[in-house]
Each structure stands twice: as C-alpha cells, then as structure tokens.
Amino acid sequence: MDISIIIFLLGGLFLGWSLGANDAANVFGTAVGTRMVRFKTAAIICSIFVILGAIISGAGTTETLGKLGAINALPGAFAACIAAGISVYLMTKAGLPVSTTQAIVGAIIGWNLYTGSATNIKVLITILGTWVLCPVIAGLIAMGFFTFTKNFILKRKLHILRLDAYTRTALLLAGAFGAYSLGANNIANVMGVFVPISPFTDISISSFFVFSSKEQLFLLGGLAIAVGVFTYSKKVMFTVGNDLLKMSPVAAFIVVISHSIVLFLFASQGISNFLQSINLPSIPLVPVSSSQAVVGAVIGIGLLKGGKEVQWSIAGRITIGWFTLPIIAALISMFLLFILQNIFNLSVFI
Amino acid sequence: MFGLKSNSLFSDTKKLEREIDGFVDILSEVGLVFKSIVPTYLNHSANGKFDEMVEKVKEMESKADKITKEVEHTLYEETLIPDARSDVLRLLEHMDELIGMYQGNCYHFSIQKPNFPKEFHQDLIELTETVVNCVEALCLTVRSFFRDIKSVRDNGHKVTFYEKESDIKFSSLARRIFDSELPLDQKMHLRYFVEKIDRICDQAEDIADEVQIYAIKRSV
Numbered sequence: 001m002d003i004s005i006i007i008f009l010l011g012g013l014f015l016g017w018s019l020g021a022n023d024a025a026n027v028f029g030t031a032v033g034t035r036m037v038r039f040k041t042a043a044i045i046c047s048i049f050v051i052l053g054a055i056i057s058g059a060g061t062t063e064t065l066g067k068l069g070a071i072n073a074l075p076g077a078f079a080a081c082i083a084a085g086i087s088v089y090l091m092t093k094a095g096l097p098v099s100t101t102q103a104i105v106g107a108i109i110g111w112n113l114y115t116g117s118a119t120n121i122k123v124l125i126t127i128l129g130t131w132v133l134c135p136v137i138a139g140l141i142a143m144g145f146f147t148f149t150k151n152f153i154l155k156r157k158l159h160i161l162r163l164d165a166y167t168r169t170a171l172l173l174a175g176a177f178g179a180y181s182l183g184a185n186n187i188a189n190v191m192g193v194f195v196p197i198s199p200f201t202d203i204s205i206s207s208f209f210v211f212s213s214k215e216q217l218f219l220l221g222g223l224a225i226a227v228g229v230f231t232y233s234k235k236v237m238f239t240v241g242n243d244l245l246k247m248s249p250v251a252a253f254i255v256v257i258s259h260s261i262v263l264f265l266f267a268s269q270g271i272s273n274f275l276q277s278i279n280l281p282s283i284p285l286v287p288v289s290s291s292q293a294v295v296g297a298v299i300g301i302g303l304l305k306g307g308k309e310v311q312w313s314i315a316g317r318i319t320i321g322w323f324t325l326p327i328i329a330a331l332i333s334m335f336l337l338f339i340l341q342n343i344f345n346l347s348v349f350i
Numbered sequence: 351m352f353g354l355k356s357n358s359l360f361s362d363t364k365k366l367e368r369e370i371d372g373f374v375d376i377l378s379e380v381g382l383v384f385k386s387i388v389p390t391y392l393n394h395s396a397n398g399k400f401d402e403m404v405e406k407v408k409e410m411e412s413k414a415d416k417i418t419k420e421v422e423h424t425l426y427e428e429t430l431i432p433d434a435r436s437d438v439l440r441l442l443e444h445m446d447e448l449i450g451m452y453q454g455n456c457y458h459f460s461i462q463k464p465n466f467p468k469e470f471h472q473d474l475i476e477l478t479e480t481v482v483n484c485v486e487a488l489c490l491t492v493r494s495f496f497r498d499i500k501s502v503r504d505n506g507h508k509v510t511f512y513e514k515e516s517d518i519k520f521s522s523l524a525r526r527i528f529d530s531e532l533p534l535d536q537k538m539h540l541r542y543f544v545e546k547i548d549r550i551c552d553q554a555e556d557i558a559d560e561v562q563i564y565a566i567k568r569s570v
Contacts, residue, residue: 034432034433035429035432035433036432038429154499154500157497157498158497159363159367159496159497160431160434160438160495160496160497160568161363161366161367161370161430161431161496162363162364162367164363164430164431165360165363165430248433248568248569249432249433
C-alpha cells in the first residue's frame with residue numbers, strides 16, 4: 001500500500017480517536033460519572049462493542065453521508081477528517097460535548113463549497129432534521145423510561161443494595177448496546193469519506209466469509225475509536241456524568257439506554273425496512289449526534305423532575321456549540337483543502 | 351470478565367442485605383431486652399437475672415460493632431451504592447451509638463445501683479417502654495429507607511410522636527422526683543438515670559430526621 005494512502009487514512013484515524021474520546025464518552029459517561037462502573041470496565045466494553053457495531057451495522061449511515069457529498073480524492077477526505085477532528089478537539093477543549101457527526105457534515109459541506117460540488121439539499125435537510133429530532137426523541141424516551149422505572153422500583157420495594165446491583169448490570173448491558181449503536185451509527189463519520197476511495201481489497205477467508213474492503217476500513221476506524229476511549233475519554237466521561245444534572249445511578253442508566261435506543265433507531269436497516277414494509281415512513285439512516293442524544297435524555301429527566309435542577313446555562317452553551325461546530329469544521333476544511341491544493345500541489349477532488 | 355465480578359456482586363449484595371437487616375434486628379432486640387431490664391432491676395435488683403441480661407446486651411453490642419465494620423469494609427471494597435454509601439455508613443454508626451446508649455444505661459444501673467422508691471417504678475417503666483417504642487419506630491424507618499422509601503416519612507413521624515411522649519413522661523417523672531421528700535443527692539441521682547433513658551429518644555429522633563434527608567437524596 002502506498003505510504004501516502006496510509007498518511008491520508010491517518011486523518012480518519014484522528015477523527016476516530018476524537019470520536020472515541022468524545023462521543024464514546026457519552027455512552028458510559030453517566031455510568032462512570034456516578035461511579036457505578038469503573039472506567040477500565042467501561043473502556044473495554046465500549047471498545048469491543050463499538051468495533052462490532054461498526055463492522056456489523058455501519059453500512060446504512062455511511063450511504064447517507066456519501067449522498068451528502070461524495071469526496072472523490074484521498075487528500076480531500078484527509079482534509080475533511082482532519083478539519084472535523086480539529087474542530088471537535090477545539091470544542092472539547094472548550095468543555096462542550098459535541099459530536100463528530102456535526103463536524104464531519106460541516107467538513108463535507110466545506111469540501112463541497114471549496115470544490116464547487118453540489119450539496120444534496122434534501123439529504124442535508126434530512127440530516128439537520130434528525131439533529132433536531134434526536135435530542136427530542138431521546139428526551140421523550142428518557143421521560144417514559146424514567147416514569148416507568150421509578151414506579152417499578154417503588155412498587156417492587158427493592159433493597160437499596162439489590163437495586164444497586166441490578167442498576168450496575170443494566171448500565172453495563174445498556175452501555176454495550178449503546179457502544180454497538182454508536183459504532184453502527186457513527187462509523188460513517190470516521191470512515192465514510194474513505195469508502196468510495198478505499199485502498200483495501202476484499203479478503204476471502206473461506207468460501208463463506210468475505211471480509212470486504214469497507215469492513216476492513218470500519219475495523220480500522222473502530223480500533224481508532226477504541227484508542228480514543230482508552231486515552232482521552234475519562235475526563236469527558238466525568239464531565240458528562242456530573243456537570244449538566246446531578247444524577248442518581250438509575251437516572252444514569254435511563255440516559256444510557258435512551259441514548260442507545262436513539263442511535264440504534266437511526267442506524268438500524270432492519271427497523272427502517274420493517275417500517276417501510278408496513279407502509280409507515282421509514283427512519284432515515286443518518287449519523288446522529290450521541291452528545292445530542294445524551295443531553296436530550298438528561299434534560300428530559302431534568303424536566304420531569306421540575307426542571308429546576310438542570311443547569312440551563314450549560315445547556316445553552318452546549319446548544320450554541322452544536323450550531324457553531326459545523327460552521328467551524330466547514331471553514332477549517334476549506335482552509336486545509338486550500339493548503340493541500342496550493343502548497344502541497346495535491347488534487348483534492350477529481 | 352472485564353474486571354466485573356457479577357456473581358460476586360450479587361452474592362456480596364445478598365450477604366450485605368442480611369448483615370444490615372441483622373444489624374437493625376440487634377437494635378430492636380437490645381431495646382426489647384432493655385424494656386425487661388428496667389423492671390427486672392427495680393423488682394429484683396440483687397438477683398442474677400439482671401446481670402445475665404446486661405451480659406446479653408454487651409454481647410449484642412459487640413456483634414453490632416462487628417457488623418458495622420464488615421459492612422463498611424464491603425461497601426468500600428466493592429464500591430457498592432456509591433451515591434448512598436456515606437449515608438448508609440453514618441446511619442449504621444449512629445444506630446450503633448444508640449445500642450451503646452442502651453448498654454451504657456445497663457452498666458450505670460449495674461454499677462451505681464440507683465435507689466428508685468416504689469412510687470416511681472411505674473413511671474420509670476412507662477418511660478422505658480415509650481423509649482423502646484420510639485427506637486422500634488426508628489427501626490421501621492431505617493428498614494423502609496432500605497426497601498420502601500415511600501414509608502420513611504410515615505415511620506419517621508411515629509418516632510417524633512414517641513419522642514414527644516417520652517419528653518412528657520420524663521418531665522412529669524423528674525418533677526415528681528424533685529417534689530418528693532427524698533434527699534437532694536438521691537433526687538439528683540435518680541434524675542440522672544431518667545434523663546439518660548430519655549436521651550435515647552432524642553438520639554432516635556435525630557437519626558430519624560437524618561434518614562428522612564437520606565431518603566430525599568435517594569429518590570430516583
């Protein structure tokens with residue numbers, strides 16, 4: 001494989017690392033923040049299931065992202081990934097939980113603008129629509145789960161210690177599901193731009209099993225996410241777990257499961273096909289923001305408790321971050337494309 | 351797997367549940383023994399039954415101390431109930447102090463042998479019964495904190511009720527003692543005992559108030 005290809009792929013791996021540090025922290029943030037699950041345990045489970053989700057179910061959202069703007073040259077994909085990674089890093093430094101989803105969409109639009117390629121407005125509207133829907137759905141799911149769980153616990157009169165044990169187990173299972181959904185939904189952000197120009201070839205292990213070039217890319221992206229989880233997510237986990245709303249361990253579980261369901265809904269080809277088969281509008285397979293899902297779920301619970309405990313100033317800052325991030329990513333993307341094209345004489349589009 | 355000892359988690363949980371239940375049982379039982387100790391002392395202060403009962407209270411107190419240490423150790427070792435751990439441990443320590451107060455009263459009776467004239471016997475027994483009822487209500491409050499958070503308030507209210515009853519009985523008995531013809535040193539001595547018994551109720555009420563705060567913190 002050409003060394004330049006490896007260098008360009010590093011852009012995606014950097015973004016994968018950002019995703020691991022930031023978005024993956026959302027999955028187990030409340031669990032680790034409430035000290036119900038050890039960081040090491042969370043990191044191991046998260047890494048395994050993110051990789052599984054990426055390889056097994058990552059294709060759907062990648063297709064949608066490809067429709068937004070098909071970056072057709074490796075240096076272009078490299079610039080988009082680096083731009084997204086840098087913008088996520090800057091926002092993380094500012095203490096705002098953002099997502100690679102918003103960043104990569106901004107970066108792709110930056111590529112479209114720079115190269116004069118058309119942005120598929122219909123797909124863009126679908127993506128932006130899901131960004132509004134995602135926190136709302138997560139909030140509603142969290143409210144429903146919270147009410148049900150609270151009543152269930154009060155009715156069953158579980159001992160505080162037994163409830164603790166059940167909550168821990170539930171947090172681990174929900175976290176594994178969340179990590180799987182994150183891998184399935186968000187791998188497109190990391191490796192999606194490389195799919196049309198994948199440097200890998202299909203590997204046939206036996207006549208029954210083919211490890212496609214796309215799956216190889218997703219495995220690589222999944223590994224980068226795992227590195228991000230292990231190296232940089234701890235601090236973010238504690239921020240997510242404690243800052244926005246002081247949460248009980250049960251509430252932490254509800255946040256994790258609500259976030260996971262939302263991510264799964266927007267990544268599951270099966271559910272989408274099923275809805276279509278019964279003549280219902282299908283769910284668009286769109287990479288949604290795990291941060292938005294988590295914040296939506298936390299605010300949902302906060303509202304159910306009367307809304308007084310929610311730190312609205314922090315919620316406001318987070319929302320502003322969501323608007324700012326795609327714009328910053330687009331600008332950095334255009335700047336990097338300019339540098340690559342004019343200083344390094346690389347072709348950023350065909 | 352993954353550093354998670356799921357079997358150990360559930361077995362530790364069950365063991366701890368039993369230990370905490372056992373601890374509350376001890377507090378309740380010590381109260382019941384104390385309820386018998388006072389009339390036993392007043393009626394047969396010289397015979398061996400009283401000493402036997404004091405010894406029993408001592409044994410139960412040691413057992414309670416051992417459970418407190420074990421629970422503390424397991425809660426921290428296994429990082430269980432991180433959000434309520436310090437509350438639970440403080441609660442057990444304060445209940446242990448209550449057991450200590452029962453034991454202290456028994457020792458004081460045993461060592462100082464206060465001479466309660468017959469006319470005060472019934473009042474002292476009634477005060478003791480109210481105090482024990484108060485602690486019984488506390489035991490229910492504590493049990494509901496662990497299992498049935500909705501009942502904490504109701505049971506806590508019972509503790510307050512018995513504490514007020516105890517105050518009334520204490521004032522009435524103290525007044526009667528000081529209105530009597532007994533020498534002042536004996537009056538002071540008897541007042542000391544009555545006051546010490548009544549203080550158990552004050553401590554129980556303080557703990558019940560604490561539990562109600564913990565319950566609010568524990569709400570899902």
